[in-house]
Amino acid sequence: MTGTLAEDVKAAPTGPQRYSDGYSPRDTTPSRARRDVTLCLRTWGLDGLVDDAQLIVSELVTNAIRHTRTRRIGVSVTRHPEHVRIVVTDTSRTLPAPAPAVPDAKAGRGLQLVDQLATGWGSDRLATGKRVWVELTTDKAPS
Template identity: 75%
Template structure:
């Protein structure tokens, strides 16, 4: 007899939109993945959550940033929520301005690191999600 699955493992927390929110979210997601034995995902997940939380803090005027990590059998999903309904867009890579070159890189980074990502408008704001495959790629 095998034990029945009760559903995916999940961690979630919320952060005030302060400069410390990205580092706190990185720390919490890192601890969560270490606890689940998914150490090989820590670096990419930490960068992803940092970029998404930083965007929420800098660009949305949100009152609260939510972060959740859900472990599925084949993937980990990172979700960041905020109260802005404006969905993010990847900045074109050919912009010349120094200010634009400094911002807009985060979503390109998320796009490169994540297996898949996207965003959804909610009644109360939006959700941005990114997934990482749980199986290590062969080297």
């Protein structure tokens, strides 16, 4: 052995920062998920993303409650160098589709709002249901 222990030990990369939690489908779940995502983004210093993230999380979690029979909703936020990815999972394998725009409609515009706020979004079927993901660029957030 030629070096000291400190010279031989290398730090392992830790990957992106991530927060995740699971929720039961209750009336209070969207507000709890909004609160948790807000706390996460503020902890990371990404306050500029909070308003958009709150609307997006509220819409996706509410959709999971209203349009599926899921017993569990997962929410995760992952911070990458250029963007934040928000993922909402549920046990339904039916992928979301934006409703056609109806001028006087009182509901049904949520995914259109998500589309306008997000840098990108989509959904994927999983063996256990689906995931709906949304990306927000971090250039909206102060450094």
